[in-house]
Amino acid sequence: MKKMSKWIVTCAWPYVNYIPHLGTMIGSALSADVIARYLRMKGEEVVFVSGSDEHGTPIEVEAVRRGTNPKSLCDENHRKISELFKRWNISFDNYSRTESEYHKEFVKNFYLRLYGKGFVYEEEVELPFCPRCQRFLPDRFISGACPYCNFEDARGDQCDGCGRLLEPLKLLQPKCAICGSKPEVKKTKHWFFDFPKLTEKLKEYIESAPLLTENAKNMSLSLLKEGLRARSLTRDNKWGIEAPFPGSEGKTIYVWMEAILGYISATIEYFANVGSKDKWREYWFDKKCRLLCFIGKDNIPFHTLILPALLMASNEGYVLPWGVSATEYLLFEGQKFSKSRRIGIWIDEALEMFPVDYWRYVLLSTRPEGRDSSFSWSVFKELVNTQLNDTLGNFVHRVLTFTSRTFSSLIPAPRSSWVSEELWVQVLKRFSACTHNLDNLRIKDALQEVMNLARDGNKYLNEQAPWDLIKRGDVERASTCIYVCLNAIKSLSIMLTPFIPTTANEIWKALGLQSHVWEESWYEATKPLEPGTRILEVKPIFTKIK
RNA sequence: AGCGGGGUGGGGAAGUCAGGUCAUCCCGCGGGGCUCAUAACCCCGAGAUCGGUGGUUCAAAUCCACCCCCCGCUACCA
Numbered sequence: 001m002k003k004m005s006k007w008i009v010t011c012a013w014p015y016v017n018y019i020p021h022l023g024t025m026i027g028s029a030l031s032a033d034v035i036a037r038y039l040r041m042k043g044e045e046v047v048f049v050s051g052s053d054e055h056g057t058p059i060e061v062e063a064v065r066r067g068t069n070p071k072s073l074c075d076e077n078h079r080k081i082s083e084l085f086k087r088w089n090i091s092f093d094n095y096s097r098t099e100s101e102y103h104k105e106f107v108k109n110f111y112l113r114l115y116g117k118g119f120v121y122e123e124e125v126e127l128p129f130c131p132r133c134q135r136f137l138p139d140r141f142i143s144g145a146c147p148y149c150n151f152e153d154a155r156g157d158q159c160d161g162c163g164r165l166l167e168p169l170k171l172l173q174p175k176c177a178i179c180g181s182k183p184e185v186k187k188t189k190h191w192f193f194d195f196p197k198l199t200e201k202l203k204e205y206i207e208s209a210p211l212l213t214e215n216a217k218n219m220s221l222s223l224l225k226e227g228l229r230a231r232s233l234t235r236d237n238k239w240g241i242e243a244p245f246p247g248s249e250g251k252t253i254y255v256w257m258e259a260i261l262g263y264i265s266a267t268i269e270y271f272a273n274v275g276s277k278d279k280w281r282e283y284w285f286d287k288k289c290r291l292l293c294f295i296g297k298d299n300i301p302f303h304t305l306i307l308p309a310l311l312m313a314s315n316e317g318y319v320l321p322w323g324v325s326a327t328e329y330l331l332f333e334g335q336k337f338s339k340s341r342r343i344g345i346w347i348d349e350a351l352e353m354f355p356v357d358y359w360r361y362v363l364l365s366t367r368p369e370g371r372d373s374s375f376s377w378s379v380f381k382e383l384v385n386t387q388l389n390d391t392l393g394n395f396v397h398r399v400l401t402f403t404s405r406t407f408s409s410l411i412p413a414p415r416s417s418w419v420s421e422e423l424w425v426q427v428l429k430r431f432s433a434c435t436h437n438l439d440n441l442r443i444k445d446a447l448q449e450v451m452n453l454a455r456d457g458n459k460y461l462n463e464q465a466p467w468d469l470i471k472r473g474d475v476e477r478a479s480t481c482i483y484v485c486l487n488a489i490k491s492l493s494i495m496l497t498p499f500i501p502t503t504a505n506e507i508w509k510a511l512g513l514q515s516h517v518w519e520e521s522w523y524e525a526t527k528p529l530e531p532g533t534r535i536l537e538v539k540p541i542f543t544k545i546k
Numbered sequence: 547a548g549c550g551g552g553g554u555g556g557g558g559a560a561g562u563c564a565g566g567u568c569a570u571c572c573c574g575c576g577g578g579g580c581u582c583a584u585a586a587c588c589c590c591g592a593g594a595u596c597g598g599u600g601g602u603u604c605a606a607a608u609c610c611a612c613c614c615c616c617c618g619c620u621a622c623c624a
Contacts, residue, residue: 015623015624017624053624056623056624057622057623057624058623058624059624125622127622128622136622137622138622138623138624139622139623140622140623140624141622141623168622190622214551214563215550215551218550218551219549219550219551219619222549222550223549223550223620223621225549226548226549226620228621229621231621232621232622235622254622255623255624256624259624297550297551297618297619298618298619298624299624300619301619301621328551328552328617328618329617329618331617336617336618365572366558366559370551370552370559370560371551371552371553371559371617372551372552372616372617372618373558373559374558376557376558378557378558379557379558379573382557382558382572382573382574383572383573386572386573387572387573389584389586390584390586390587391586391587393584393586394583394584394586394587395583395587397582397583397584397586398582398583398584398586398587399582399583400583401582401583402582402583405582406582444559444560445560448560448571448572451572452571458586458587458588459587459588459589461582461583461587461588462579462580462582462587462588462589463588465580465581465582466582467580467581467582468580468582470582540583540584542584543584544584
């Protein structure tokens with residue numbers, strides 16, 4: 001038996017000004033869930049945490065727009081999103097939020113210690129300020145005409161007309177994007193994290209990190225090559241965590257710089273809630289514990305450079321990300337998901353249309369691992385109908401039906417040489433390939449391997465033709481064939497569990513097994529069924545769509 | 547503009563870092579088989595000079611140079 005290890009599995013914290021869409025789902029929570037479930041089934045010690053990212057300007061603005069306040073808006077969205085993650089069967093141990101007291105406490109103390117270690121310094125800067133909103137304006141909250149091409153609706157950081165990068169104050173007729181007033185320039189003081197100090201150590205880290213996806217590694221190295229710049233830690237927002245530095249009253253910590261520490265605070269909160277207050281240290285301070293982060297490509301620098309830098313700077317012995325799995329983008333019918341233009345599907349409306357496992361299967365099958373991929377209804381329909389339903393569903397159904405009619409619903413006894421049957425050999429092969437792929441976070445390939453096993457099953461059944469064997473009176477060979485097929489179904493059920501747990505469990509139950517499949521060991525996939533067990537009444541597990 | 551990623555039969559993808567064993571997989575399409583099964587399943591076949599041009603090599607989807615097209619990022623959006 002393999003030695004157990006500790007794992008902290010995390011996924012990017014959704015920003016909760018709105019409900020997450022399918023792209024957010026596949027890039028973070030769903031991918032992380034597959035691996036968390038897989039590791040637990042292997043018997044590893046896993047803590048799977050995430051939470052709602054709640055602070056910052058966009059939430060403040062959204063709250064104003066809805067005529068509410070940031071806190072109520074966040075309470076409501078956090079509640080909705082937590083509920084949705086449950087309905088998507090995301091097996092978080094703790095889905096926390098940046099408004100959690102544990103988080104605020106941890107962040108303030110952490111930065112205070114960093115300050116004490118000389119990694120934080122203050123500097124005066126000039127920033128655009130809206131006198132009417134009484135608010136400093138992030139670049140994107142300023143709009144105006146582009147000074148190069150006269151495009152009228154250029155944002156403060158970049159012109160959508162000509163693509164040029166802009167200085168917000170060089171726009172012609174600059175306007176506050178919230179109220180339309182003319183911004184002025186105001187001096188303000190901010191605190192900065194001395195990030196460049198750690199360039200060499202970060203380079204070593206990136207080069208030796210065990211499991212970075214290619215995009216994560218390349219982008220990080222390229223940023224290091226360009227040279228790091230100090231990151232500002234503070235903002236003049238009201239809605240956020242108070243900056244704890246001497247003289248920083250009235251400032252809050254920049255959202256990213258606090259949310260990224262949520263992985264730690266959510267672990268602390270989790271263990272406090274289950275009554276083992278100090279146990280989080282056994283994860284975060286154990287050099288052999290593996291921290292695994294699931295993110296979309298836009299979050300790469302924060303996980304491969306900023307988080308490690310903060311943890312290194314603290315010099316307190318935190319584990320650095322052991323693996324970072326960054327997906328490319330999921331597009332919707334070839335276009336970017338867009339809330340304002342209503343392009344895409346959001347995780348609440350998805351569940352109103354189809355069962356959760358249909359979505360999980362399609363998203364995991366099209367997971368953008370090497371390049372952007374596109375969700376489309378035609379792909380959705382193809383995958384559900386031809387793969388889930390025809391290949392997998394039908395294999396299970398024909399075997400169970402045959403068992404029920406020919407063997408009175410009892411699992412038949414095979415002849416002793418059954419282990420050398422072709423399909424069983426395939427089971428062992430597919431199982432080991434699937435395991436290997438999951439170990440390397442190749443989720444799509446792993447799932448493909450499972451589906452291939454269902455194909456092997458259909459093929460074996462056609463070749464053996466047990467209905468023919470029965471007609472010719474060869475009950476022993478027919479029994480062996482069906483026994484092997486039933487065992488393949490059991491393996492399928494185990495292997496499907498991380499991907500589509502509800503369906504996997506239905507299959508498991510159909511075989512007459514009593515437990516919940518997710519409580520079983522991963523290695524149960526290659527252990528044979530007990531002949532004589534009664535299978536349940538057969539009903540199709542999927543239905544075709546449209 | 548700079549940086550990063552991508553362009554592979556009709557659609558969707560793998561293969562490219564370590565050149566040959568490579569043109570693969572899922573669908574679609576054409577033909578055949580089977581009748582246990584949700585018109586499902588199985589077999590066979592047609593279809594691609596791997597974005598373009600040039601180069602290196604006995605050999606290039608893979609390496610080099612230049613060009614065209616798509617997407618993302620560029621640090622105060624989060």
